[in-house]
Amino acid sequence: MKKEFQDLWNKINVKTIYEVDFDTNELIEKAVSSINYKLNINKMKIRVTEGSQKDSITSVSLNSKESMTESISKVEVVEDFAPSQIEYDLVGELTRDTGLTRKTIIDILMKISPEKFEIYKYNPEEFIRKVANLINSEKAATVIDGITYHKTEQKYSNDIFTINNVRGELGENAIDVKKHIYDFLVTDSKNETNFAKKLESGEVTVYAKLPNGFKIPTPVGNYNPDWAIVFDNPTFKYVYFIAETKGSMESMELRDVEKAKIECARRHFKCLCNDTVKYDVVDSYESLINLIA
Numbered sequence: 001m002k003k004e005f006q007d008l009w010n011k012i013n014v015k016t017i018y019e020v021d022f023d024t025n026e027l028i029e030k031a032v033s034s035i036n037y038k039l040n041i042n043k044m045k046i047r048v049t050e051g052s053q054k055d056s057i058t059s060v061s062l063n064s065k066e067s068m069t070e071s072i073s074k075v076e077v078v079e080d081f082a083p084s085q086i087e088y089d090l091v092g093e094l095t096r097d098t099g100l101t102r103k104t105i106i107d108i109l110m111k112i113s114p115e116k117f118e119i120y121k122y123n124p125e126e127f128i129r130k131v132a133n134l135i136n137s138e139k140a141a142t143v144i145d146g147i148t149y150h151k152t153e154q155k156y157s158n159d160i161f162t163i164n165n166v167r168g169e170l171g172e173n174a175i176d177v178k179k180h181i182y183d184f185l186v187t188d189s190k191n192e193t194n195f196a197k198k199l200e201s202g203e204v205t206v207y208a209k210l211p212n213g214f215k216i217p218t219p220v221g222n223y224n225p226d227w228a229i230v231f232d233n234p235t236f237k238y239v240y241f242i243a244e245t246k247g248s249m250e251s252m253e254l255r256d257v258e259k260a261k262i263e264c265a266r267r268h269f270k271c272l273c274n275d276t277v278k279y280d281v282v283d284s285y286e287s288l289i290n291l292i293a
Helices: 003-012 024-038 090-098 102-111 114-121 124-146 190-201 256-273 285-292
Strands: 014-020 045-053 068-077 147-155 174-176 184-186 204-209 227-231 240-245 277-282
Touching: 003 204, 003 227, 003 240, 003 256, 003 277, 014 256, 024 102, 024 124, 090 102, 090 124, 114 124, 124 147, 124 256, 147 256, 174 190, 190 204, 190 227, 190 240, 190 285, 240 256, 240 285, 256 277, 277 285
Parallel strands: 240 277
Antiparallel strands: 014 147, 045 068, 174 184, 204 227, 227 240
16 A cells, blocks of 8 residues: 555556557468468377396285386387367367467368378367467467557456465465565566565666466457656656566567567557556666666
């Protein structure tokens, strides 16, 4: 309930919707090319180990590995496959996982090479997962230029900070904090822990690690930023900043989907707050200070 945090929260708790304009045929062609070039599903392999039973064994070791001597071990590729007893809705699952229409998914599947489509029968689940990822990567790169965000009348409630957010025992990732909205902070990585410690000792009035319930809608899935921070410094007093911490700032190390979500977040906050709330990706507290100063 600290005033400075409420000021920030009231700026960012408005929900948005987006509209996106893109060339479906262009996306189809890019997705087909990506699947034909990148899709690879390994055939099932089995390891065959031959051995013999040791001469002297006890009843204790009769059924254990210690009672056997390994002599030959080899790996064989299974060329034949057993027909799956599970029925898969290939088009339906890809439609769900990509957000595209059934017609667009069918167009993609009909245009990929027969050799690539043939491997679906070896591992349907892996085929669906990998094809969806490839389509989403191409979709992320295609739709980002044509997306626009609009405010709605709906807002996130303060309850997302209290309901189903802190439960159970605090593990080794929990640290004692003073400037956070909770007395303890549970981090997801060493990088986040180091970042939070710098916020504690830095020129910060109050901050929060945004709960999972705070999500920004994007064409490639909902996005949950990391931090909401209010600074207190004579140069940038009460600068509001939504920060996403990444271990590396190298662009090539961010997946296409991640980069698309980050760009969507920029446009989301621009729509909500113009320039009164800043959003960007940083890899350290120092880079954050350099960015806003």
